[in-house]
Every structure is written in structure tokens, then in C-alpha cells.
Amino acid sequence: AQSVTQPDIHITVSEGASLELRCNYSYGATPYLFWYVQSPGQGLQLLLKYFSGDTLVQGIKGFEAEFKRSQSSFNLRKPSVHWSDAAEYFCAVGAINTDKLIFGTGTRLQVFP
Amino acid sequence: DTAVSQTPKYLVTQMGNDKSIKCEQNLGHDTMYWYKQDSKKFLKIMFSYNNKELIINETVPNRFSPKSPDKAHLNLHINSLELGDSAVYFCASSQGIKATEAFFGQGTRLTVV
Numbered sequence: 001a002q003s004v005t006q007p008d009i010h011i012t013v014s015e016g017a018s019l020e021l022r023c024n025y026s027y028g029a030t031p032y033l034f035w036y037v038q039s040p041g042q043g044l045q046l047l048l049k050y051f052s053g054d055t056l057v058q059g060i061k062g063f064e065a066e067f068k069r070s071q072s073s074f075n076l077r078k079p080s081v082h083w084s085d086a087a088e089y090f091c092a093v094g095a096i097n098t099d100k101l102i103f104g105t106g107t108r109l110q111v112f113p
Numbered sequence: 114d115t116a117v118s119q120t121p122k123y124l125v126t127q128m129g130n131d132k133s134i135k136c137e138q139n140l141g142h143d144t145m146y147w148y149k150q151d152s153k154k155f156l157k158i159m160f161s162y163n164n165k166e167l168i169i170n171e172t173v174p175n176r177f178s179p180k181s182p183d184k185a186h187l188n189l190h191i192n193s194l195e196l197g198d199s200a201v202y203f204c205a206s207s208q209g210i211k212a213t214e215a216f217f218g219q220g221t222r223l224t225v226v
Contacts, residue, residue: 032213034214036217041219042219042220043117043203043217043218043219043220044156044203044205044217045217046214046215046216049214088154090156094213099144099146099161099163099168099169099207099209099213100146100158100161100169100171101158101215102158103155103156103157105153105154105155106154106155106156
């Protein structure tokens with residue numbers, strides 16, 4: 001069965017520091033992979049997605065993610081975090097034979113000034 | 114213009130009541146979804162509709178009945194509400210039935226007392 005694991009429940013970083021949020025997936029074929037961000041009281045906004053091709057994908061707000069098939073990972077990175085990045089981040093995998101997204105449990109990012 | 118809009122944003126009701134949540138998308142998408150986010154922020158798909166036809170029903174109690182009058186609308190009706198139904202419900206839409214980019218609404222926080 002498809003699944004997504006986000007090992008870090010809560011991460012705290014200082015503003016200006018670099019960030020990496022981890023995501024591992026379990027899927028029988030090449031997955032569709034997504035990172036969504038949920039700001040407090042808001043819906044989910046897509047940061048970036050990977051379907052095929054270049055394994056390093058660029059997203060909005062200065063985020064990027066790298067697909068590593070050998071590690072079944074799709075980690076999200078940002079070189080310099082801003083206070084406005086404080087939010088909940090969700091990794092998701094798309095099941096190709098259906099249209100549903102399977103989400104990880106989320107990582108809460110806290111940013112200190 | 115809001116792409117995916119849900120009403121109401123907050124809903125507080127007593128056990129045993131029947132309530133509805135409405136969702137509309139103006140993106141021209143043909144697939145719409147309901148996701149449930151529990152108190153631990155875990156997101157799980159409940160239903161998906163493609164061109165008004167039910168595609169996914171993820172073993173949701175039959176007290177939950179989605180209704181899609183047209184491609185742009187997917188409403189969720191819940192009968193005999195229970196305490197465990199308290200959650201945030203997200204509507205989403207996408208184009209096509211493969212797991213492509215989904216656009217989410219802001220969510221409806223349902224509290225059953």
C-alpha cells in the first residue's frame with residue numbers, strides 16, 4: 001500500500017537559516033510527489049510537484065525538493081527561511097491508478113527571529 | 114476570485130443534527146474531492162467525483178453523503194452528527210482523474226458538541 005512518512009513532527013529554525021524537511025514514501029512505481037503548505041487557519045497551497053524528468057524541482061516561495069528514487073525520498077529545502085514560512089508542511093504521493101493524494105502526517109515549522 | 118470556496122468556514126452543532134458543507138470551484142476542473150483533517154492534522158481523502166460521478170469512496174460512514182449537482186459543485190451532507198465527526202473538512206479540485214495538482218479550499222472547521 002502507498003504511504004508517506006514525515007519523520008519530523010516539529011522543527012524549529014532561526015530566521016535566515018537553511019531548512020530541510022524530510023519525506024519518505026512507499027510506492028510500487030514512479031510516484032507523483034507533492035509538497036503542500038498549510039498556514040494557520042488556511043487551506044493547503046501547493047509548493048511544488050514532481051511527475052517525471054529533472055529530479056530537482058523548483059517551487060514557489062524559494063522552495064525546492066529533490067526526488068531520490070534510491071532512497072524513496074522527496075525532501076523539501078530552502079536556503080534561507082523567513083518568518084512567514086512558519087506553517088505546517090505536508091508531503092503527499094499521488095496514486096497513479098486513482099486520483100487520490102496520500103498525505104504524510106505533516107511537519108510543523110516554527111521560525112524564531 | 115477564490116478558486117475553491119467552501120461555506121461555512123466554521124460550523125458548531127449538536128450531536129444528532131444534520132448539516133451540510135458547500136463547495137464550489139471556478140477553475141473549470143472536472144474532478145472534486147472531500148478530505149478530512151483530524152485533530153492530529155492527518156489528512157485523508159473521503160470522496161472524489163469526476164464529472165459528477167463518484168470515483169472514490171474511502172470507507173466513509175454512510176451518514177456522509179456527497180452530492181455533485183454539476184462539475185463546479187460538490188456538497189457534503191452529514192446526518193446524525195457524532196462527536197468523532199469533529200474535524201476540518203477540505204474541498205479540493207483538479208483537472209483529470211490522475212493524481213495531478215489539487216487546489217484546496219480554506220477548510221470548514223466542524224465542531225460537534
